[in-house]
Amino acid sequence: MAIAWSEKTSSMEALSLSLSLPPPVILTQDELKKIAAYKAAEFVESGMVLGLGTGSTAKHAVDRIGELLRQGKLNNIIGIPTSKQTQEQATSLGIPLSDLDSHPTIDLAIDGADEVDPHLNLVKGRAGSLLREKMVEGACKKFVCIVDESKLVKHLGGSGLALPIEVVPFCWKFNAGKLRNLFQDSGCVAKLRNECKGRPFVTDNGNYIVELYLKREIGDLQVAGDAILRIAGVVEHGMFLDMATTVIVAGELGITIKNKQ
Numbered sequence: 001m002a003i004a005w006s007e008k009t010s011s012m013e014a015l016s017l018s019l020s021l022p023p024p025v026i027l028t029q030d031e032l033k034k035i036a037a038y039k040a041a042e043f044v045e046s047g048m049v050l051g052l053g054t055g056s057t058a059k060h061a062v063d064r065i066g067e068l069l070r071q072g073k074l075n076n077i078i079g080i081p082t083s084k085q086t087q088e089q090a091t092s093l094g095i096p097l098s099d100l101d102s103h104p105t106i107d108l109a110i111d112g113a114d115e116v117d118p119h120l121n122l123v124k125g126r127a128g129s130l131l132r133e134k135m136v137e138g139a140c141k142k143f144v145c146i147v148d149e150s151k152l153v154k155h156l157g158g159s160g161l162a163l164p165i166e167v168v169p170f171c172w173k174f175n176a177g178k179l180r181n182l183f184q185d186s187g188c189v190a191k192l193r194n195e196c197k198g199r200p201f202v203t204d205n206g207n208y209i210v211e212l213y214l215k216r217e218i219g220d221l222q223v224a225g226d227a228i229l230r231i232a233g234v235v236e237h238g239m240f241l242d243m244a245t246t247v248i249v250a251g252e253l254g255i256t257i258k259n260k261q
């Protein structure tokens with residue numbers, strides 16, 4: 001459902017833009033991310049246990065939740081962060097935090113994505129937090145994904161960005177080879193994600209990320225995901241299949257809210 005200008009205006013208010021100004025013609029990608037994040041914060045109610053996502057879009061949502069708590073518009077929130085980075089941000093904002101051990105059921109999680117397909121399947125993990133994100137978002141009653149419209153793809157892998165796979169560091173090249181072989185029909189190239197100067201990127205869990213670049217569409221996503229997870233030493237993959245209950249897309253023409261059928 002495309003939401004018209006009035007809906008977009010209310011998000012603009014949330015961004016504290018003056019209504020007396022004419023609407024800006026072009027919004028930056030970060031402004032669109034912020035609009036989606038602020039809209040998602042409207043789903044938050046006092047007393048909720050909240051999954052707090054990771055990345056530049058989720059960061060806006062966490063900021064907004066912190067602001068609403070400070071203003072007394074929300075209270076009694078418990079946040080479950082999906083990364084050390086989000087944990088630090090939420091702590092600095094005074095959001096009370098806990099974990100899945102103490103709160104195995106989460107009311108609502110809000111997080112970004114790298115790709116969203118027409119069935120609301122996602123690719124996540126460019127910030128490297130896919131394992132904790134999948135654990136937290138897999139434990140929530142409602143998962144609201146927030147994106148700007150550039151993240152919409154016809155099929156997963158369609159943006160040309162890599163599909164991230166978290167692997168144990170032990171013999172990662174061996175596993176990168178296994179992953180490449182699994183997707184050889186899709187023209188797969190497998191590369192280790194580097195932090196800088198050839199130093200591997202290390203996840204919050206002490207693992208590496210192998211990035212799969214696929215030239216052709218993956219057939220059955222569930223079958224592909226299961227095959228990836230059967231490789232010993234693979235910890236998790238970045239496809240979030242059938243997990244998002246709602247996707248909020250902010251674009252130049254307004255906000256679109258897509259709900260799982």
Ligand SMILES: O=C(CO)[C@H](O)[C@H](O)COP(=O)(O)O
Nearest residue numbers: 055056057112124125127129
């Ligand atoms: O999955 C993620 C982190 O692991 C992020 O949510 C995803 O990469 C989107 O990031 P951004 O909001 O910065 O575009």
